[in-house]
Amino acid sequence: NAGVTQTPKFQVLKTGQSMTLQCAQDMNHEYMSWYRQDPGMGLRLIHYSVGAGITDQGEVPNGYNVSRSTTEDFPLRLLSAAPSQTSVYFCASSYSPVTGELFFGEGSRLTVL
Amino acid sequence: SQQGEEDPQALSIQEGENATMNCSYKTSINNLQWYRQNSGRGLVHLILIRSNEREKHSGRLRVTLDTSKKSSSLLITASRAADTASYFCATDEGGGFKTIFGAGTRLFVKA
Numbered sequence: 001n002a003g004v005t006q007t008p009k010f011q012v013l014k015t016g017q018s019m020t021l022q023c024a025q026d027m028n029h030e031y032m033s034w035y036r037q038d039p040g041m042g043l044r045l046i047h048y049s050v051g052a053g054i055t056d057q058g059e060v061p062n063g064y065n066v067s068r069s070t071t072e073d074f075p076l077r078l079l080s081a082a083p084s085q086t087s088v089y090f091c092a093s094s095y096s097p098v099t100g101e102l103f104f105g106e107g108s109r110l111t112v113l
Numbered sequence: 114s115q116q117g118e119e120d121p122q123a124l125s126i127q128e129g130e131n132a133t134m135n136c137s138y139k140t141s142i143n144n145l146q147w148y149r150q151n152s153g154r155g156l157v158h159l160i161l162i163r164s165n166e167r168e169k170h171s172g173r174l175r176v177t178l179d180t181s182k183k184s185s186s187l188l189i190t191a192s193r194a195a196d197t198a199s200y201f202c203a204t205d206e207g208g209g210f211k212t213i214f215g216a217g218t219r220l221f222v223k224a
Contacts, residue, residue, distance in 0.1 A: 004155075056210070098144075
């Protein structure tokens with residue numbers, strides 16, 4: 001099992017560019033989520049999904065879009081990147097958000113110039 | 114807004130000593146979790162305690178939960194240099210589908 005796989009690991013964008021951070025899990029987890037982590041801070045929830053076709057907003061959803069067409073994949077799209085979106089992004093999955101234990105990817109470090 | 118707030122923000126101890134970290138949260142919860150993050154890596158789940166539990170153990174870890182005070186503590190006994198990491202508490206805010214993290218405690222264990 002690969003667990004949760006995020007790509008790319010590093011990305012540099014210019015302001016206004018768009019990109020997609022990919023996240024895939026092979027554990028057949030229904031629940032997936034995206035977080036961002038800024039220096040000295042904890043993780044802030046961007047969007048989450050409780051199953052294919054179902055997504056909802058987290059704490060800081062503005063500037064990000066998500067979709068969940070399959071159980072395995074949960075891509076995060078930045079439509080028009082801004083320097084404030086410079087951060088490390090983590091994808092996580094869980095069998096159930098109620099029973100807990102999120103499994104995390106290794107992160108994608110994004111710099112917006 | 115962040116649900117959990119850890120205290121202290123940073124902690125430096127000698128190997129062999131115990132490390133205690135505290136977490137406070139704001140709303141009702143179904144469960145509270147603790148995670149560990151090594152520098153530059155993803156988070157790893159340590160332990161989950163449910164709202165109807167008061168104490169839980171896992172190896173050198175001991176977690177307590179006081180729902181009346183909306184607080185939890187994580188105790189690492191006989192710490193090792195390899196325990197150096199950041200530790201985060203996380204809760205299911207309001208018992209829903211959002212897992213919300215605190216800002217974390219950075220633990221440094223000196224050999």
